[in-house]
Structures are given as C-alpha cells and as structure tokens.
Amino acid sequence: IAGITQAPTSQILAAGRRMTLRCTQDMRHNAMYWYRQDLGLGLRLIHYSNTAGTTGKGEVPDGYSVSRANTDDFPLTLASAVPSQTSVYFCASSDGTGGTGELFFGEGSRLTVL
Amino acid sequence: GQNIDQPTEMTATEGAIVQINCTYQTSGFNGLFWYQQHAGEAPTFLSYNVLDGLEEKGRFSSFLSRSKGYSYLLLKELQMKDSASYLCAVMDSNYQLIWGAGTKLIIKP
Numbered sequence: 001i002a003g004i005t006q007a008p009t010s011q012i013l014a015a016g017r018r019m020t021l022r023c024t025q026d027m028r029h030n031a032m033y034w035y036r037q038d039l040g041l042g043l044r045l046i047h048y049s050n051t052a053g054t055t056g057k058g059e060v061p062d063g064y065s066v067s068r069a070n071t072d073d074f075p076l077t078l079a080s081a082v083p084s085q086t087s088v089y090f091c092a093s094s095d096g097t098g099g100t101g102e103l104f105f106g107e108g109s110r111l112t113v114l
Numbered sequence: 115g116q117n118i119d120q121p122t123e124m125t126a127t128e129g130a131i132v133q134i135n136c137t138y139q140t141s142g143f144n145g146l147f148w149y150q151q152h153a154g155e156a157p158t159f160l161s162y163n164v165l166d167g168l169e170e171k172g173r174f175s176s177f178l179s180r181s182k183g184y185s186y187l188l189l190k191e192l193q194m195k196d197s198a199s200y201l202c203a204v205m206d207s208n209y210q211l212i213w214g215a216g217t218k219l220i221i222k223p
Contacts, residue, residue: 043157043211043213
C-alpha cells in the first residue's frame with residue numbers, strides 16, 4: 001500500500017539522549033515535511049524539504065535537524081532531547097512545491113522525553 | 115502575525131447538519147484546506163478552496179470568502195464516524211501552511 005511510513009510509532013526517551021525519527025514515502029513526492037502536534041495548538045512545521053538534497057527551516061526548528069539524501073527518506077533527529085520536545089510528530093509529503101497539492105501524512109510518532 | 119481561528123469544540127446530533135467556521139489573517143493567500151483527524155490518527159485531506167464560493171463533495175461542503183478571511187466546513191447527515199477533529203489550514207504568500215488548532219466535533223446519537 002502506497003503511503004508514508006514512520007518509525008517508531010511510540011518512544012519514551014531520557015532527556016539528553018539522541019533520537020532519530022524515520023520517515024519513508026513510496027509515492028515519489030518531491031516535498032516532505034516534519035510537523036509536531038501539541039494539545040491546543042495547530043500543527044507546527046519543524047523542517048521541510050522541497051526536493052532531494054535540499055532542506056529548510058520551519059516555524060520551530062531549534063533542537064531538530066533533518067537530511068534528505070534521496071527522494072524517499074526524510075529522517076528527523078533530536079540531537080539532545082529535552083522534555084519540551086514531548087509531542088506527536090507527523091511526517092508528510094506532497095507532490096508539488098509551492099503548489100496546491102494536498103499533504104499525505106504518516107501515522108505519527110508519539111515521543112515522550114523524561 | 116498570522117492567525118487561524120476555529121472553535122475548540124462543537125457537539126451535534128447524528129443525522130443533523132453542522133457548520134464549522136474558520137477565520138484567518140495571513141500574509142497573503144494561496145488557498146485554504148480542511149483536514150479531518152480522528153483521535154490518535156493522521157490528518158486526512160477533505161477539501162481545498164482557492165476561489166470564493168462553495169465546493170461540494172458528497173456530505174461535506176466547504177465555503178470560502180477571501181474578502182472576509184472566512185471559511186466554513188459544512189457536514190450534512192452526520193454519522194457517528196464523523197466524530198473527529200477538523201483542521202483548517204491556510205497557505206500563505208510563501209506557500210507555507212498555517213494551521214488552526216482544530217475543532218473537535220462530538221456526535222451524539
């Protein structure tokens with residue numbers, strides 16, 4: 001089934017540890033995104049990539065890094081996790097950059113930092 | 115600053131009609147999206163409006179007034195499975211999506 005796969009689905013992490021959330025899509029979409037979703041707030045963009053080899057900062061990039069070595073994969077790394085990074089993280093993709101294409105979301109990764 | 119406002123929670127009865135409003139103030143406008151998100155699941159696309167007027171898609175319709183910075187999502191013949199959060203998002207002049215906090219819709223029998 002085509003779509004976006006995220007891993008892990010859930011993780012409890014000690015503060016200060018490094019963590020990478022994985023995201024893979026098989027739709028050959030150019031654009032990929034990482035969002036965090038917190039109760040009472042809208043989805044907030046962390047980082048994005050308009051095409052393989054390029055990345056950009058979103059609204060809340062501090063403490064996170066991404067890479068886009070190929071079209072399919074877009075991992076999100078927390079170099080040294082802090083409790084404020086406890087959230088649900090969604091990876092998404094779209095088939096256009098700066099266009100009107102809908103976003104396709106992964107199932108989310110629930111991260112708890114203690 | 116940029117802002118999307120939508121009610122936090124609404125309650126409706128199965129079989130009825132409900133309208134979820136969204137008002138926005140953004141730097142430019144390149145379209146408005148509605149997404150549905152069931153609890154614990156990923157958002158899924160419902161509709162896209164870039165021109166004024168009503169777009170109908172089955173039981174769901176979405177309306178846009180750009181001059182008023184206003185949209186609504188209309189759900190007809192409500193079913194229990196429509197219980198979910200409905201997210202309004204606007205694409206600004208930089209083609210970045212600005213998201214509302216979502217409206218939790220509770221359907222009662």
